[in-house]
Amino acid sequence: MIFRRVRGSAARERISLPVLVLLAALVLIIGYPLLLLAAMALNVGDAQALLPTHWGLANFVRLLGHLEWIRNTLLVALAGSTFGTALALLLAWIIYRTTIPGRRVLELLVTIPYPMGPLVGALAWSELASPHGGLINVLFDALTGSHASLVNIYSVPGIVFVMAIFEAPVAFLMIGAAMGQMDPSLEECSAVMGAGRLMTALRITIPLMLPAILSAWLFLFISMMGAFAIPTILGTNSRFYVATTAIYTLFQGYPPQYPLAAAVGFVLIAFAAIAVWLYTRALRGRSYAVVGGRTYRPRPIDMKGLTPFLFAVVCAYVVVALALPLGILLVASLQRNSNITLSAASWTLHNYRYVLFDFPTTRQAIVNSLLLGIGTGTVGTALATILAWVIYRSRGAGRGVLEQLTMVPQSLPRLIFAAALLWMMLALPLKLYGTLFAVLIAYIIVFLPLAYRSITGVVVQLDRSLEEAGRVHGAGWLSVMRSITVPLLSPGLLAAWVLLFMVSVREVSASIFLAGPGAQVLGPAIFNFWDSGGLPQVSALVIVQTAIILVALIVIRSVHKKGVAI
Amino acid sequence: MSLLDDPGVSSPAPGACGDRKPARDRAFIRVTGLEACYHGKPAVRGVSFEAYEGEQLSLLGPSGCGKTTTLRCIAGLETPTAGEIVIDEQVVFSAEQNIDVPSERRSLSMVFQSYAIWPHMTVFENVAYALRLHKERAGALRTRVTEVLRMVGMEALIDQPATNLSGGQQQRVALARSYAFLPKAILLDEPLSNLDARLRVRMREELKRIQRQFRVTNLYVTHDQEEAMALSDRIIVMREGVIAQVGKPLDIYDAPRSRFVADFIGAANILCGRVTEHRPGEALVVDVNGAKLVCAPRAELPRPNAEGEYLVAVRTVYPELRRNFEGAGVNCWPAFVKERLLLGDIVNYMVEWPGGMLRIHGFPNVLFSEGERLLLHISPERAVLVDADD
Incomplete structure (x- = not known):
């Protein structure tokens, strides 16, 4: 080897x-x-x-008055990439390493949300879970008779949630590929020598997967720092600005404030560079997991009683990231006006x-x-x-x-x-x-x-x-x-x-x-x-x-x- | 370090021989009626055998014969579909009683074809991993690791990252790692097959030395008959998921039971003929194209081939060729050297004799030339009747 x-x-x-x-x-x-x-x-x-007529740092000084843009960006990107990577790791492990039924179909379904894109995700989830008129809240109110909304997607957790579920497929593919490149005998050896499943996972599997997990996390982090569609659609209502939405607003304003927008962009790129640098440092001398080129098909683990639960986890993801969004958009596209009705009689093409x-x-x-x-x-x-x-x-x-x-x-x-x-x-x-x-x-x-x-x-x-x-x-x-x-x-x-x-x-x-x-x-x-x-x-x-x-x-x-x- | 250095042969580590006294008559691993699938296809179809304590037992066969699947079943890495596996009087698998002890509680150890050296650890950590799992005290840990690494000549590299090791070095660490915590038995899955030819021969000798020092029961899977012959007390030859023959290396070599075994282990001429005389246990003569070949007597005749002919295996090393025609007795014929192939250490002759053609191994110290007329002698005990393959 x-x-x-x-x-x-x-x-x-x-x-x-x-x-x-x-x-x-x-x-x-x-x-x-x-x-x-x-x-x-x-x-x-x-x-x-x-091209500048006068040079200076005034734009960065002005930016100090809007530090919440940067803070919000880092907040959603950190939370979203962490949640997204964890989700992807869980999905990859369930699909590639356990004996749940329908793995091939689920593998395909789990990847689809990514090419569909964040814009689709944001629109669909705003139709599903906006505090007023979101389908989930409407149904909840109808069922319970209350007027409180069950979920509010126009919130920081909402933004993080939609970002994570729609970016997770990339991390899923990256981690899944790395899992396929790991020699299964590395784990088998640990088991034969007397290590239980947890021990093998902690001492062998996770350390070996770490470079791939980190690299998936970094990819999501940078991608989410630059995310535009989701924070605009889900955040602007509540005046929650991240760097990209701030830049867009500065561009659209009259007159457009290009220099301040550029300063925001510059800071964002600096943060991305720092993240890449930290990542490179963390992985120094640990590139073993990606090399070799050989792919393996490790024997999937029979989780016995847990299998239905794991299967349900993957299905839940497919429902939340694929079925519900596509369903609501399909229903909404057939409406005569913005009030969604579920009665097919009034639908139209x-x-x-x-x-x-x-x-x-x-x-x-x-x-x-x-x-x-x-x-x-x-x-x-x-x-x-x-x-x-x-x-x-x-x-x-x-x-x-x-x-x-x-x-x-x-x-x-x-x-x-x-x-x-x-x-x-x-x-x-x-x-x-x-x-x-x-x-x-x-x-x-x-x-x-x-x-x-x-x-x-x-x-x-x-x-x-x-x-x-x-x-x-x-x-x-x-x-x-x-x-x-x-x-x-x-x-x-x-x-x-x-x-x-x-x-x-x-x-x-x-x-x-x-x-x-x-x-x-x-x-x-x-x-x-x-x-x-x-x-x-x-x-x-x-x-x-x-x-x-x-x-x-x-x-x-x-x-x-x-x-x-x- | 150079692989040609002699790694401390003279100083066997104290305590390395283990606490258990090998008792050669006790079945230590017992496999009964094992059946298993590999990638959904039946790979092992009813295999039963025993490994005695301290024994070096090999599973030998061509790829796809089920030897690795059998080993992985014993290790607990594959789940058999039927049968029973007992290790040290503990049933670790039984389809009937629905017992399946997980790998980690079978107290075994394994050396993998890819060595499975954990790349994120140093040499020390690789060896210490299993020792820690088996509750080796922290104080004794370093001493013990150094001790086993010395046995494989790797103590100088103890703090190297595992990624810095060459194939041969990884192999040594893998061996040290599996012997370190004195497991009940060590399973080796083609441990030498990833090494180049020269290194393989050298590691084979070293493995033999390590086996002698540790005296742990070894179950060794290989497709290389030389390795199996060199390293085993007994060999189990497998073919298409069943056992073809079990025996001591030389017994299998001298008395292959079937054509497959005769072909797979060593090189043999397979001659076909009709039995002209058969007195059970006393005399056996086979007519090979008119040549009356006196064979090793046996109690019963083996399975003939589809044409009703019996097969006689004659090892290529056993027939004698000589220039001197005097004193010709039983099983002697005039022969003619048709072809000679000089291979260096050995010489291959294609010899024409009344029974047809015979391939004979000779040595360069006595060379015959093409076209030479010689006397061929086949000692009757070297002509062995074997089962025809189905």
């Missing part, structure tokens, strides 16, 4: 041209917007100017006709989102493939740096990066702002780490000798690519493509600033629609979006049996 990844020393090798070109391009497209963001945060002169055909804005948003999905999928997959290829298959220095740079957008809250990108586009002489192209660029960059991770998994598995055999037999590089590499990679490439398509279709944070009247996109359109009322129509549009994503999900499952590797 190999614990360590053997890294060739590349210290004295020269940097190759492809590495250099890619490095320069990434530095430019990731670094330049961030530089503009920093400059904007230090701008104490004309608030509308893109009118809302679907409205969002699909009659209303130009949503019609255009649907078409644009499909185009963006295809564009992001294609360009993103191509770019990630080239990067993976250069990093894993070429020689020379600088490949490690290139890989780290590729993964940088993962640590940047998407809404803030999109804002910075907006300033870059305004600063450039090209008239990109307000076009689909602007959104496309944003999507490609923010989803690059996702695409890269998904592709490297495939590239690493493809044995180099398969290509070398082609070369030896006289095929040129292009010919090897066409006849050997691409056919072998194509299921993996298709899976990455569909993954990018899905996340693009459902994205809000990266497009809320960049989509405009000339470039309507589904996520922001749903959001704006919600902002201006019209619950039945919003629900119909959400169902349309979910349908598109579910079709993509079916495609991805059929080409890639192991599901979406995040």
